[in-house]
Each structure stands twice: as C-alpha cells, then as structure tokens.
Amino acid sequence: MLNASLKQLAHQLAARKISSIELTEIFLERIKTLNKDLNAFITVNEEMSLDQARAADKMISSGQVQPLTGIPVAQKDIFCAKGWLTTCGSKMLSNFVSPYDATIIERFNQAGAVIIGKTNMDEFAMGSSNETSYYGPVKNPWDISAVPGGSSGGSACAVAARMAPAATATDTGGSIRQPAALCGISGIKPTYGLVSRYGMIAFASSLDQAGPMAKSAEDLALLMNVMAGFDARDSTSMQRQTEDYSRDLEKPLDRLRIGLPKEYFAKGMNHDVASAVEAAIAEYRKLGATIVEVSLPNTKLSIPVYYVLAPAEASSNLSRFDGVRYGYRAPQYSDLEDMYKKTRAQGFGAEVKRRILIGTYVLSHGYYDAYYLQAQKLRRLIANDFTEAFKQCDVIMGPTTPAVAFDFGEKSDDPIQMYLSDIYTSATNLAGLPGMSIPVGFGDKNRPVGLHIVGNYFREAQMLNIAHQYQQVTDWHLRAPERLPVA
Amino acid sequence: MTLSLDDVKRVASLARIEISEDEAQQMLTQLSGIFSLIEQMQAVDTSGIEPMSHAQDMMQRLREDVVTESDQHLLFQSVAPQVEAGLYLVPKVIE
Numbered sequence: 001m002l003n004a005s006l007k008q009l010a011h012q013l014a015a016r017k018i019s020s021i022e023l024t025e026i027f028l029e030r031i032k033t034l035n036k037d038l039n040a041f042i043t044v045n046e047e048m049s050l051d052q053a054r055a056a057d058k059m060i061s062s063g064q065v066q067p068l069t070g071i072p073v074a075q076k077d078i079f080c081a082k083g084w085l086t087t088c089g090s091k092m093l094s095n096f097v098s099p100y101d102a103t104i105i106e107r108f109n110q111a112g113a114v115i116i117g118k119t120n121m122d123e124f125a126m127g128s129s130n131e132t133s134y135y136g137p138v139k140n141p142w143d144i145s146a147v148p149g150g151s152s153g154g155s156a157c158a159v160a161a162r163m164a165p166a167a168t169a170t171d172t173g174g175s176i177r178q179p180a181a182l183c184g185i186s187g188i189k190p191t192y193g194l195v196s197r198y199g200m201i202a203f204a205s206s207l208d209q210a211g212p213m214a215k216s217a218e219d220l221a222l223l224m225n226v227m228a229g230f231d232a233r234d235s236t237s238m239q240r241q242t243e244d245y246s247r248d249l250e251k252p253l254d255r256l257r258i259g260l261p262k263e264y265f266a267k268g269m270n271h272d273v274a275s276a277v278e279a280a281i282a283e284y285r286k287l288g289a290t291i292v293e294v295s296l297p298n299t300k301l302s303i304p305v306y307y308v309l310a311p312a313e314a315s316s317n318l319s320r321f322d323g324v325r326y327g328y329r330a331p332q333y334s335d336l337e338d339m340y341k342k343t344r345a346q347g348f349g350a351e352v353k354r355r356i357l358i359g360t361y362v363l364s365h366g367y368y369d370a371y372y373l374q375a376q377k378l379r380r381l382i383a384n385d386f387t388e389a390f391k392q393c394d395v396i397m398g399p400t401t402p403a404v405a406f407d408f409g410e411k412s413d414d415p416i417q418m419y420l421s422d423i424y425t426s427a428t429n430l431a432g433l434p435g436m437s438i439p440v441g442f443g444d445k446n447r448p449v450g451l452h453i454v455g456n457y458f459r460e461a462q463m464l465n466i467a468h469q470y471q472q473v474t475d476w477h478l479r480a481p482e483r484l485p486v487a
Numbered sequence: 488m489t490l491s492l493d494d495v496k497r498v499a500s501l502a503r504i505e506i507s508e509d510e511a512q513q514m515l516t517q518l519s520g521i522f523s524l525i526e527q528m529q530a531v532d533t534s535g536i537e538p539m540s541h542a543q544d545m546m547q548r549l550r551e552d553v554v555t556e557s558d559q560h561l562l563f564q565s566v567a568p569q570v571e572a573g574l575y576l577v578p579k580v581i582e
Contacts, residue, residue, distance in 0.1 A: 099562045192542035206541050235548060236541070304525045315502060322503070324575050329568035336578045337503070345505035353504055354517060357495070360502040361518075362525075374528050376538035381531070383539060416520055432542025 001026050002162040002486040003478070006071060006219045009165060013060055013070045020060065020070030024053040024114050027072045031117060031163045034484060038139045040148075040157040042077050043085045044117040052114040059112045067222050069112030074164035076155050077118040078125055079210075080199040081105045084115070088201045089123040089133040089151075092347035093327045102199020103231045104168060104210055111226045116164050119154030123349045124318065125175055125203045127151050128421045131412045132351040140183060141481045142447055146405035149179030149421075155213050156183035161484055166214040166223055170200060172207045173306050174400075174425030177437035180213055181400035181450020184439040186467065186477060187213040188220050191458050192432035193238035196231035204313035205236070207306075207429040216477050217438065217467035221245040224460060240458070248465040254288030256466065259393030261296040264424060270403045272443030277399045280440035280451045280470065284397075287469055294389040294396065298382045302427035303419055305382065308362050308375035309430070314352075315359025321347060354415065383431040390456045395466060398424055400437040400450035428454050438467045439476040448476075490519050 001023065004012070012018045028046055035041050049072070056070035080086050080098035082105075087093045101109065108115070122132040130138040130153030138153040140146040141161035148157045152169030156179035159167050169176040171189035180187030188211045195210040202208060212223035224245040231237045260281070265274070285291065323329035323343030330342035348356070362371035389396060401421055411417040428435040434457070437450035451470075455463040471477045480486060495515045499506040506514065560573060569576035 096566060099559070099566060193545075232548075232550070236543070236545070238543070238545075301528065301531065304527045307521060308525055308528070319503075323568060324577055325563075326566045327568075333578065336580050338505075339578055340503040341500075341505035344503055348504070353506075354514065354521075356502050356504065357498050357514065357518060358521060361490075361494070361498045364498065364501065370529070371525065373538055374533060376540055377533035377536040378528055378531060380536050380539035381533070415517055416524055419521075419524070429542075 002030060003480065004165070005216060006068065006165060006214065006222050009071050010067055014065055020053040020056040020114060021050060023070065024049050024072050024116065027116050027164055034161055034163055037144065038141055038157055038161055039136050040120055040138050040154045040161065040163055041074070041117040042087055042089070042120050042135050042154070045084065048083065049114055049116055056112045056114060066111045068108070068226055070114065072114045072116035072164055073108055074116050074119050074155055074158045074167035075105065076152055076168050076170060077121055078170050078201045079104050079168060080201070081115060081118070084118055086118065087135070088125070089121040089135065090347065090349070090352070091134045091328055092321050094134065096327050100199065103196035103233060104200065104227055107226050107229070113226070119152070119158055119167060121154055122151035123352050124201065124314070125151040125170055125172055126314070126351050126355055128174070128178055128418050129406070129411065130154070131408065132349055134349060137408060140405050141484055142184060143405070143445060145407050146447060147182065147408055149182035149405065151175040152213065153179045156180055156185055156187070159183070159185045159213050159215060160481065162480055162486055166212060166219055168210060168227070169213050170208060170210045171429065172203050172310060173429050174422040176211050176213065177400050177425050177435055177450065177452060178422060180437040182405040182448065184448030184476070184479065185213055185215060186217055186220055186436070186438045187211065188224070188436035188460065188463065189428070189434060190224065190228060190460055191434045193236050194228045194458070194460070196229070196234045196237055198231055198233040202317040204310040205317060206313060207310060209429070216471050217464045218246070218249060221249060221464045224464070243461060245461050245464055248461045249468045251465050252288065253284065253466065253469050256289040256395070257393040258284055258289050258291050259294035259389050259396045260291060261294050261299065261389070261396060261398060263296055263299050264398035268402050268423065269399055270443065273399045273401070273403060273449050276441035276443055276449035277451055281397065283470060283474060287473065292393050294392055296385045296389060296427070298378065298385050299427050301378050302382055302430055303423060305375045305378045305430060306422070306426040307358065307419060308371050309379065311355040311359035312363050312372055313359070315356045315363065318352070318356055351415070379430045382427050386431045386433055386454070394456070395463060396454040398452050400424060400452040404443040404445070404447035404449060424452055433457060434460050434463060436463055436467060438470065439479070441476055490515060490522060
C-alpha cells in the first residue's frame with residue numbers, strides 16, 4: 001500500500017479490498033514511526049483524519065466515488081484548513097487554528113480525500129533547505145545529514161518516505177521543484193493563475209502558485225484535476241475551461257522538440273547532476289524527441305530580480321501580522337507601536353526578517369525606481385527570453401538544481417549561496433510559466449537528481465505526458481529510500 | 488551603493504520590527520552581501536522596456552456590488568489575541 005500509485009489505491013478502495021479508514025491508519029502508523037526522525041509533519045490529528053476517512057468510506061459505499069475519494073493527502077502547512085493548526089512554519093502562527101478552509105482544501109474535501117497531516121516548511125515559505133522552520137528542519141529521507149530542500153521540504157519528504165501517497169506544495173521561486181528534486185520525487189508548479197491562492201498564506205503574490213507532489217506524473221495529473229480551476233475568491237484566478245490533465249499521458253513523443261538552454265549547460269552545474277540530466281535527455285532521444293539548442297540570456301539576472309520582487313511583495317503581505325487579529329502577540333509592551341515591533345521581532349525568524357527588510361528598503365522613498373521598477377523591467381526581459389525560446393521548441397529541459405542535496409548547516413549562514421540553489425527555477429515564476437521536476441537518477445553520495453521541465457503557458461497536460469512517457473521506460477520514480485523499508 | 492547601520496535601523500523601524508544593536512550589525516553584513524548581488528541589475532540598459540508587474544496580463548475582475556458573505560465575526564475573532572464586545576483590543580492610542 002505504501003508504494004502504490006493513486007490509481008492503484010483508488011482501485012483497491014473501489015473493489016473494497018481496503019477501506020479508507022484502514023488506508024488512513026496505515027499511513028498514520030507510518031508517520032508515527034518515521035516522523036520523530038524526519039520531522040516532515042508539524043501537525044498530525046488522527047481523530048480528524050479518521051473522521052474524514054469514515055466519511056469517505058460512506059461516499060464509496062453509496063457509489064459517489066471520485067478518483068481521490070478515501071485517499072490520504074498531506075497538506076502543506078501554508079494552506080488554511082478549518083479546525084487545523086495552520087502555522088506556515090512560523091512562531092507567528094503557532095497558535096492559529098484556522099477558522100476557514102483554503103479553496104485547495106475545500107476542493108480536496110469535496111473530492112473525498114483525507115487530510116493526513118500538515119507538513120513542515122520553511123517559515124512563510126522563505127528558504128531552500130527547511131532550516132528556517134520554527135518547528136525544526138525536515139530531514140532528507142535518503143540521507144538524514146542532508147537537507148530535503150525547501151520550502152515544501154515536509155511535503156517532499158512525506159512523499160519520498162512514503163508517509164503519504166501525495167502532498168500539496170507551493171512554489172514562489174522553486175519551492176515545489178527544488179525539494180522534489182532533492183527528495184527524488186515528482187512535482188509540478190502550474191501556470192500562474194491556474195490553482196487558487198485563496199486561503200494559501202501569501203508570500204509574494206505575483207509569483208506564488210500551488211501545485212502537487214507525488215511519486216509519478218500519472219499521480220500528479222490526478223491531483224491537478226482536483227486542484228486546478230477558477231475561483232472567484234482569488235482575483236488572479238484564470239477563467240478557463242476545465243481540463244483533464246490525464247488526457248494526454250499516453251501520447252507518443254516522436255514529434256516532441258526539447259529545447260536545451262545553452263546557458264544552463266555552460267557552467268555552474270555539478271558533474272554528477274550533469275551526467276544524470278544528460279542520460280535523461282538521451283532517453284528522450286530514444287523516445288523519438290528532437291533536441292534543439294535554445295538561449296535564455298537573461299537567466300543569470302533571475303536571482304537578483306527575484307530577490308527584489310519577492311521580498312518587496314513579502315514586506316507588504318507580511319505587514320498583516322501585527323498581533324491584533326490573529327496569531328502571536330508579544331507578552332509585554334509599552335504602547336501600540338511597541339506591541340507591533342516586539343510582536344514582529346519575536347514572531348518572525350531571521351530569514352523572514354531579512355526579506356522584510358530588503359523589501360521595505362527597495363520600496364522606500366528614493367529607491368523605488370532603481371530597484372523595484374528596474375526589477376520589473378528585467379522581469380519582462382526574462383519572460384521574453386522564454387517566449388523566444390518556445391518558438392523553437394515545445395518544452396525546455398535542464399537540471400532542477402545545480403547540485404544534489406547539501407548538508408545541514410552548509411549554506412545556512414550564507415543567504416546568497418542558499419538563494420543560488422534556485423538559479424534554474426525562479427525564472428519560470430517570474431515568467432509565470434509551468435515547471436516540473438522528475439527524478440532522473442542519483443549523484444554524489446547517492447542523493448537524488450531532478451530533471452527540470454518547463455512548458456509553455458497552460459501546457460501542463462503536455463508536460464505530464466512528457467514526464468509520464470519517461471517514467472514508462474525508467475524506474476527512478478519507483479525508488480524509495482532503502483534505509484526506510486516499506487513492509 | 489553602501490548600506491549603513493542607520494539605514495538598517497531605519498528600515499527595521501519602518502517595517503515595525505524591533506532590532507537590537509547586535510542584530511542590526513549582523514543584518515548589515517548580510518544585507519550588504521545581498522545588495523551586492525542585486526546590484527547586477529544596474530548593468531542592464533532597460534530604457535524603453537515596459538515594466539512587468541504580474542505574471543499574466545489580465546484585467547481586474549469586477550463583481551456585482553451585492554452581499555456574498557455572511558457575518559462570521561464571532562468565528563473569526565475567536566482566534567484573536569484580545570477581543571471584547573466584538574472589538575479587537577489594542578493598547579490605548581488616543582489619550
């Protein structure tokens with residue numbers, strides 16, 4: 001059961017070989033065994049999970065079955081879920097039991113899925129290693145001395161360690177794809193606007209996008225069918241026709257043109273990552289794809305641009321945490337301003353403060369044009385690069401990260417080194433394009449390597465097809481960490 | 488551009504985050520490093536480029552001016568640090 005695909009689980013449930021209660025108990029037991037070491041979950045609430053499982057069993061016995069009915073899904077702790085502690089990895093929300101459901105949660109609930117727990121994450125999704133979580137870092141299940149990536153490290157770890165069949169995540173600069181790569185699983189960040197942001201705690205609103213994590217592309221397609229869709233409560237939600245993201249999975253790839261950006265392969269990529277990625281490209285050639293060289297000349301600017309725009313938006317979004325309406329309030333203060341200052345000084349961790357200060361600075365009087373406006377202009381150039389590249393190819397491929405998972409502490413004192421681990425991913429957020437990562441092998445110290453697939457706007461079904469076809473001829477996505485045997 | 492300790496303190500105050508002398512000093516070192524990375528942006532000539540404020544070019548949707556939400560203030564205030572008679576309590580601001 002722990003290794004089963006979502007489709008297999010659905011068949012088992014439909015055939016009454018197992019009940020949702022039993023399935024939920026299996027995963028709760030797995031979490032109980034492993035979470036002490038891996039710290040993938042901030043909150044587990046057996047009673048609430050089993051209540052949902054019971055309701056799912058009723059749905060199944062009355063014939064109201066949807067593809068995910070009765071299946072446990074781990075929810076990133078950035079999504080407000082009614083009655084669940086929702087911390088966003090921060091002390092600021094350490095007492096916040098959400099009074100309402102995010103749209104994503106609502107959609108999973110309506111699909112009859114079971115919330116198996118709330119997953120650990122970098123504080124307010126700001127980090128690439130999970131070391132900024134107030135609740136302690138998540139460990140990489142392949143090697144507990146390595147980081148799982150971030151910010152959705154808990155979700156990635158939960159799927160990789162088979163503590164959940166699937167999970168939700170969010171991606172502002174790489175927070176789905178980077179931890180998926182580092183933990184050896186599959187994850188997709190959809191086109192901006194495809195998945196509702198309502199009830200998803202905001203970091204940088206013009207970049208934030210939710211998406212699923214799972215073992216395979218086939219599973220991701222089923223999850224996308226639940227997650228994507230218009231939501232009137234999100235002002236940037238796209239009004240589009242409903243899609244079946246599984247529809248193209250079986251299409252052959254013989255007419256596929258894969259673009260390889262020469263800048264990605266020039267320098268900066270470690271040798272072990274390069275050889276795994278090249279082997280994957282070779283596999284795609286065998287599947288009939290044509291390889292073309294493309295150019296993304298402004299990619300190198302994506303990190304500086306990202307570190308102006310994301311903190312600027314964050315400094316505005318996080319101003320809501322003031323100790324008045326919800327969350328943490330400092331125990332002692334002299335007046336209102338002192339209350340704000342002490343609440344925010346005590347409630348936010350170091351990385352969040354750094355980014356709020358960067359954002360406040362770049363938006364402050366006299367600096368706006370030099371930083372914020374200039375970054376917005378460069379954002380246009382970065383997006384234009386992709387538009388040009390997509391004239392010559394259907395998808396762009398490269399490494400998800402320059403190196404395999406690093407050790408704890410290796411980059412935590414050096415914010416810039418940490419930021420550079422998102423060098424290949426953040427440009428797609430700036431452009432608003434969909435991106436995904438799938439496992440394509442192992443590098444140094446036997447740590448997983450991810451292949452980054454960037455598609456054109458709204459081409460998720462095609463990207464899932466491309467990933468699925470690779471997963472039909474390889475088995476990297478079926479590997480689980482051997483140190484955590486699945487009974 | 489060089490950032491000063493006073494800049495850090497001023498920005499922290501604008502952001503309503505209390506910061507100690509030690510923290511400000513440490514923050515100065517880190518922010519200076521990050522800004523030297525950000526400075527790479529200045530090398531590019533962007534005259535004539537339209538700023539891109541959002542991932543999608545879309546118009547803000549408008550909706551009918553009708554009530555769509557019910558009053559749930561009791562539920563929403565149940566998670567507030569201090570509430571009295573339906574009001575959020577803060578330290579006195581007007582003498």
